[in-house]
Amino acid sequence: MSKVLIIGAGGVGSVTTHKCAGLSDIFTDIVLASRTLSKCDAIAHEVLKRTGKKITTARLDVDNVQDTIAFIEKMRPDVVVNLALPYQDLPLMDACLATGVDYLDTANYEPPNEAKFEYKWQWAYRQKFEDKGIMALLGSGFDPGVTNVFCAWAQKHHFDEIHTLDIIDCNAGDHGQHFATNFNPEINIREITQRGRYWEHGEWVETDPLAWSMDYEFPEGIGSKKCYLMYHEELESLVMHLKGLKRARFWMTFSQQYLTHLKVLENVGMTGIEPVNYKGQEIVPLQFLKEVLPEPASLGPLTQGRTCIGCLLKGIKDGKSKTLYVYNICSHEAAFKEVGSQAISYTTGVPAMIGAMLMIQKKWHKKGVWHMEQFDPDPFMDALNIHGLPWKAVEL
């Protein structure tokens, strides 16, 4: 008997709910709550149709910590799976602390109106979670999440020391739209327009936004794609936990078309977050832009192709140098067929379910606030193969 409370009814929330519903011996009761009840109900309807599992839905504004505490007290879940916006990590951690319930998320806390991508605010909860005897698992999506587990697994089984890490995130899918963001355009555009950053010899090195790129040859027919160096949050914990690490970088593919559209929208001020006066009314350009762009959820049935996300690791094993590439390939069409969402949501929503499962099963359970690579990677790696995200490891 276990109960999971899932917060957030976007694409990822839908995937996680579907995957939990498919494991009803582990997730006996499922509650899905978000600001918009109709979105929860639509997901519940789909889940019932696809899996036969009936779930509970509720309207909940998690920015209101007192309401959330009351709701958790009433529901008494074993774990809260936070798939809302990054702004809502801290209010939800507060509510978990007050009620003594375990917490899991897929993205680091972000202060509104700043693009920081830092864990410091959530690390500040370590002692409080330990004292309360509860656990927080941070970043249980794909990247962060599975990429951290790939590193931990490589360190456990394949390396004495890992010297360089390149996380490479490729979306080789095509939705046939001129321009669209795969998730909330506001978060997406913030992430991409920030300055680049990588870690080398104990220090962070900054670059201009998307200033560095490389062509990488992806496996299984995906082929060569241009990848851009970006900062990504899992680097912050991985550089602390990988033995002997000398350099860590994160890369993401973007098409020239995507970058041109983004640049133009930046140039004309349509990505701005300062309000402009329109006929006597204050309107934030980025929020208006969101209204004319396709709804991320509408891309599900349109997207074809695959994602390929993995870790390229170089280091030493038994005195010899070694290069290992660990990766998953996920098909947009297959994901949509299975759960009604494309691979971007699928690759985040499945690991969130696996994290929650390992916490409920106490296979991953420690008091305090933890990153993915701080646990035994083996049960997670097994679960990926079973639950729709099979991986491969290739020595290069």
Next chain:
Amino acid sequence: MSKVLIIGAGGVGSVTTHKCAGLSDIFTDIVLASRTLSKCDAIAHEVLKRTGKKITTARLDVDNVQDTIAFIEKMRPDVVVNLALPYQDLPLMDACLATGVDYLDTANYEPPNEAKFEYKWQWAYRQKFEDKGIMALLGSGFDPGVTNVFCAWAQKHHFDEIHTLDIIDCNAGDHGQHFATNFNPEINIREITQRGRYWEHGEWVETDPLAWSMDYEFPEGIGSKKCYLMYHEELESLVMHLKGLKRARFWMTFSQQYLTHLKVLENVGMTGIEPVNYKGQEIVPLQFLKEVLPEPASLGPLTQGRTCIGCLLKGIKDGKSKTLYVYNICSHEAAFKEVGSQAISYTTGVPAMIGAMLMIQKKWHKKGVWHMEQFDPDPFMDALNIHGLPWKAVEL
């Protein structure tokens, strides 16, 4: 003693008012009217400062024909110079008919919500203007306007037959902005996104928007620029009035940057004229875009470089083939220094003043509705040299 009524207080209205004010023996009284009195007053202030001439200003909504009639009755001008939006040509022609006052404009009538660029609505006033004993001069800007006069002058002095005409409009200025339109973005974007059209052997041939381009080497150090074939309204009358014409085309330069920005904004739907729902409110994307783009007037002090607009004519003189290029080069900085507007407004506003002057002096005066090339070009060509738009004619 003469009185001119200028309608419209944009960049062109400002230039025409300045130029009329500099000729106070011809334009004894000047009245400037527009929907926004403060804009008229600001221009009056600048005109007084620069020329010492005091002008009259008034608030007038020319969409209201009865108000306009009353205003014209009160003012009794010799000519109405229409520098408002193209939607307002017909209401103003109606008001001129009712009051028996001559009319001049710089752009053909446009029905709202359609991009037609056709003269038929204004040609329908021919008989009425003739019966009333008054004159309408259509398109007395640069293109249409000076380009028509260049053709008439070439026909009068240089050709027995003109076989091909290419009007080439080059703005080699740079305002240092990522993207901005030189006049009302709504009209500008409409014009550019329409299908291309040229005239050959008595027929109109259509092209996709901006599908045809050529590199043209502009004189006096401007150099080679890419020019795009577009439809432009002066072609409609010129193909009727040039003897022996076999082909007529219009070309305009656009930078790759301008076209990329325009394409992206079209792609994402920001140039759309259908309202979208934004937080319960209907907002037209193109109108919101206008708010984030730089004000055309703000470009005046920023714009550097020159425009080069001219006619490339090929034909026969005394049995021999001949190629003639007639053009004007106008400096953005010099125009701004003289009248506080850059060359785009200057090249339209000066010919409007010249047209009004020739009408008042009765050098150009016939009952009915007329195009520029239907008058003797010589006094207009002389006036261009005197009043800031000197031209050259080069045999190639």
